[in-house]
Amino acid sequence: MSVVKILCCLLLTYHLNDGKKIKGNKAVDSKQREVLRLKESYVSSSIFRMFLEGEDNCKLDPRQLHTLTSCGFNSSNPLIIITHGWSLDGMMESWVLRLATTLKTNLIDINVVITDWLSLAHQNYPTAAQSTRTVGKDITHLLHSLQVHYQYPVRKVHLIGYSLGAHISGFAGSYLDxxxxxxxxxxxxxxxxxxxxMSPTDRLSPDDAEFVDAIHTFTQEHLGLSVGIKQAVAHYDFYPNGGDFQPGCDLHSIYEHISQYGLLGFEQTVKCAHERSVHLFMDSVMNKDKQSMAYRCSDKxxxxxxxxLDCRxxxxxxxxxxxxxxxxxxxxxxxxxTRSQMPYKLYHYQFRIKFVNQMEGIEPSLTISLTGTKEESGDLPITxxxxxxxxxxxxxxITLDRDLGDxxxxKLHWEGSALWKNMWNRVQNFIPWGGRExxxxxxxxxxxxxxxxxxERTSFCAMTxxxxxxxxxxDKVFVRCKEDTPKQHRRKHNKRLALVP
Known part of the structure; x- marks a missing residue:
């Protein structure tokens, strides 16, 4: 077990030692509803900051409407609320401002608000987890104020929550009247x-908004715990690289992190896989021409x-x-x-090969290389x-970091070991070997x-x-079959798409 994994396990085990499962119902009882209605007497445990530009932000107070106006809130624009997670040091993590900047810079006509609940997040983990309901109510109260005083429709609101912030966002959605x-x-x-x-009422769930999506990046389990939740909690749950761990997040990457983050490099290595979810989301906003496609599947x-690789x-x-x-x-x-760094997009290819003859006792290693109208793949090992x-x-x-085009x-290469060459007579071949005795x-x-x-599926035929x-x-070269030209294939593909409801 790597040092990173051990640290994560010890950290969580320590803070969960006295923790108890959070119980209760997300549905707001009558007493809670009354509290939410008494807007003037409601005291928020969280601080809301309207993000402006750079590191500049403006504190909002739902009880003082002039702060919304003076901070530049535009009721014509959509609203994104970013909510952080558990805090070890009581400091706002650097990704929060980077995400806010990314959204504001690329989406432009948008309100971006940051939820600061550090006073509650900087506690032992079970206490911070218990506070997620409280912070959820704070966000609900803010949205309720916007509804009442600005007639602002909550369907224009997008909550983005990281780690515990994800469940906070879920509670905020469920507390709305x-x-x-x-x-x-x-x-x-x-x-x-x-x-x-936990039941859907005690965590983020698809019921909390018109649409819910989740990105799972650190579900690797140790000592019975995983930092990120493994179960599906949304309408669409994405599991990059299987969701358990992420490329570029092991100890081999610590020097790269130190060069990039200085003394914070080790900390960055520890939380790398967990925080990768944030950077994947930012990547989708920044690199519009390199959107990462994911595919529904039963498991990793x-x-x-x-x-x-089916989109039907x-x-x-x-x-x-x-x-x-x-x-x-x-x-x-x-x-x-995905790749280990931004832009994260990889192109996915399904390679299918059918053998006519049977071979026993050997697990052959093949190498293929693909050539398209745009790029070449280079050698790709297939075991x-x-x-x-x-x-x-x-x-x-097969995954590649570039689009090969049509x-x-x-090219197919069968790599034979010395053992295979010396003992090929032990291989049973049930189809004649074509005269090459x-x-x-x-x-x-x-x-x-x-x-x-x-x-697009491309069939290949022998060149010779x-x-x-x-x-x-x-080395054996195969070319695109004559009856499977790019133009004909696109026409067939478009026809099939037209038939899909």
């Missing part, structure tokens, strides 16, 4: 301890096999701010792989982790590659006339 709901809540790696396994294992019937969606807001009765789990069976199709997931050529062959039945982002036999240590 009336039939109108908050427009959107985004949970950035919602906190797991004391919320995992199935996704890594490359069998889930809303099975895929865009991670982050520009998500398609499609509501459904059940939570959808979506998976994707078949099981014996090759006759007439069986094997599927693999695929035109594929003494040389074991893999006989390829079909090869295709599907691009997840475009949904010697069939589709592949010898050990041989």
């Amino acid at each position: 009336g039939s109108e709901k908050i427009g959107r809540i985004t949970g950035l790696d919602p906190a797991g301890p004391l919320f995992e396994g 294992s199935a996704f890594e096999k490359g069998i889930c 019937k809303n099975r895929c969606n865009t991670l982050g701010y520009n998500i398609r807001k499609v509501r459904s009765g059940t939570s959808k789990r979506l998976y994707l792989n 078949v982790t099981e014996n090759i069976l006759a007439n069986k199709t094997y599927t693999f997931l 695929l035109m050529l594929l 003494g040389n074991p062959l893999l006989t390829v039945g079909s090869i295709s590659v599907k691009a997840g982002e475009t949904q 006339n010697d069939g589709q036999h592949l010898e050990v240590s041989q």
